[in-house]
Amino acid sequence: MKNILVTGAAGFIGSNLTLKLQELHPEARIVVVDDFRSGSFKNLQGFKGDFVAADVSRLDWHKQFKDLAFDAIFHEASITDTTEHGQFLQSHDNIEGFRKLLEFAEPHQTPIVYASSAATYGISSTAEVNREDQPPAPANVYAFTKVQLDNLGRAAARKNPSWRIVGLRYFNVYGPREPHKMAAASMIFQLYTQMKAGKRPRVFRGGEHKRDFVYVKDVVTLTIRAASAPKAAIYNCGSGVAFSFNEMIAELNKNLGTNLEPDYIDNPYAFYQPHTEADMTKARVELGHVPAFPPVLGIADYVAILEGKRAA
Ligand SMILES: NC(=O)c1ccc[n+]([C@@H]2O[C@H](COP(=O)([O-])OP(=O)(O)OC[C@H]3O[C@@H](n4cnc5c(N)ncnc54)[C@H](O)[C@@H]3O)[C@@H](O)[C@H]2O)c1
Incomplete structure (x- = not known):
């Protein structure tokens, strides 16, 4: 990968991801976008790439990046405080940000990996394992916006069958830089x-x-791997425990x-x-991903x- 874009890079998962990408692709041009609404510059110590300070839902993507074709886009930016109940704000910034990103990436069909959430499953009955084909049941507006991201991603992939848009339903992520x-x-x-x-x-x-607690190192591994997924899909991203x-x-x-x-x-x-509890079968079978950190090790x-x- 020569040109990589990461949104939400000053955040917890975004910064771990960005620094790992930099380590794996030292020659790549890494551009990140964040508006610091919840992230911190402190998470990006050692980052050598280009930081664009902007809100993804208000950014003029074409003006900012011209026709630069990225090799992969990782979309982590989102309002992440699930107790923030401003329905319009959450929906506007989370959903419209993703819509703009899709419009920008469509001409080049740039592979996109975006952060969805286990929150889309809502309140499962006790001991139910969460599978990707389970119907969504968002219990708050944050989860609702993630369901909309999944819908937008699926619709864009239906229109462009070879476009690889991969959603990862992160479970309860923990680890450094949070x-x-x-x-x-x-x-x-x-x-x-x-x-x-x-x-x-x-x-x-x-x-x-x-809870399915998943270590951020496993999250980063699967997120990077998902950029090489063979086709558009949605995968759980948990520890499986x-x-x-x-x-x-x-x-x-x-x-x-x-x-x-x-x-x-x-x-x-x-x-x-x-x-x-994430059923990790799909990620294992289709992407060869086996979490390395069960909770005790993580x-x-x-x-x-x-x-x-x-x-x-
Ligand atoms: N941490 C978890 O357990 C978890 C679980 C499920 C899903 N997720 C998803 O993973 C992604 C990363 O979450 P995180 O835990 O790192 O949270 P975080 O709050 O640390 O990171 C989010 C980052 O996005 C930035 N941001 C938010 N809205 C933006 C906008 N409109 N434009 C530009 N930047 C914006 C914030 O400033 C922050 O740096 C999010 O999409 C989140 O919904 C996280």
Whole structure:
């Protein structure tokens, strides 16, 4: 890849992705777009490419990039605070940004990998494994916008059958370069921070809700791999393992050498996913992707990084 575009590159996943692309393609021209609404320049330390400060939904893409044909576009930009309920703002910036990106990429049929979300599955019944062909059931406007991205991507690929537009439904991503997300950072980071301060880790009553926690290094691997997908498709991007909050606390205690008991609190949310679990069969069969970091390994690697014992 000689010319690569990444949107949302100052964010958590976008920065990990951008720095990995730079490592894998040292000769490539990497252009990134971000408007810093949730990201931070601190995530891009060491970035040698071109930073375009712009909102993807308001950018004049053709004026900005002329007819430059990128070899791949990775679209991570999105309002990511799922509690931001401004329906017009979320829909405008997330959906119209993607529509503009598709219009820009269509003449060259540039391969696009975009961030969809497990939130599109909504509230699954307990122990249900999430498969890509499950009907969407967005429970908030953020998830609604991701369903629209999937619809737009599918429609563009139907119109241009050889155009490779790949959506990745990220599950609960955790890993380095997420502290800027504050309350929206992963539960693993939240609990680690509480435990480091000597506090009991706070989780919703029972602590037995399970989530598919996926390490950002696996997310980056699949995102890059998806740019070479043979055809347009939507894939789950999880670890394939459902892990409870109690299990997570046990792993954090093990890695930190602490013995802090969970502090169970009432759950204030009416809409709360009891269980998420990615069926990773499609990504394995079609893209050869096998996650390298089940939660136990991912948490150990992440804690080592947070403790300064390993580089990110
Ligand atoms: N982290 C997760 O667990 C998770 C799960 C599912 C899906 N996702 C998706 O992955 C992508 C990356 O998420 P993240 O966790 O890195 O969040 P993040 O908030 O750290 O990153 C999002 C980045 O996009 C930028 N941005 C937002 N709207 C923009 C716009 N209109 N124009 C330009 N830049 C804009 C922000 O400034 C930020 O740098 C998002 O699309 C998100 O919806 C993340």
